[in-house]
Amino acid sequence: MMIVNADIEYRAIFIAIAQGSETAFGSLFVQYRGKIYAVAFKFTKSAYAAEEITQDTFIALWTCRAQLTAVNDPEAYLYTIVYNKISRYLKRETNQNRILKMSLWNKKTSSNETEELVMANDSQQFINDAISKLSPQKKLIYQLSRQQGKSYDEIAKALHLSRNTVKTHLVKALKFVRDYMKEHALLLICCIAYLFAKAHLP
Secondary structure (H helix, E strand, O other): OOOHHHHHHHHHHHHHHHOOOHHHHHHHHHHHHHHHHHHHHHHHOOHHHHHHHHHHHHHHHHHOHHHHHHOOOHHHHHHHHHHHHHHHHHHHOOOHHHHHHHHHHHHHOOOOOOHHHHHHHOOHHHHHHHHHOOOHHHHHHHHHHHHOOOOHHHHHHHHOOOHHHHHHHHHHHHHHHHHHHHHHHHHHHHHHHHHHHHHOOO
């Protein structure tokens, strides 16, 4: 559990980030990147997935930074985002045993009144922009799958397409959305972290 002084320090960092401070964001990135990667790797057992989850966590934090002034427990807020990312990854992998372990782990983390807000607004700004740039068919398949929760077979039947065609379009749509988010947010994150780290070299 974080000591009081540390809690106050991280709240100040969150407020600074909410105000657009790249220095504060870089500081948080440097302090938590390794910890978040370690947690993600522990449950996914995949270096690639852990790196993706780490990147997506900081993207989510930066894109929803305006909400950070209302956060009372910064560490709990940050790990809530991480839990959501890992949980979604495990669900995609249909690994029920790991999902159960994650549920048990999540009960041990602190909670706060912003958890639902994190889930509802996670990187939504960039996601909406990316979706709007998809072709009509890819956009429809993406929405049916990710927003309405329909399976490949259900989408194929509704759109009179083969299951393989639906899967191909969805994979391409997901890749486009992921690449779009990285292009517009991850570059900023990496630049901030690099400049911040460089500025603190001896």
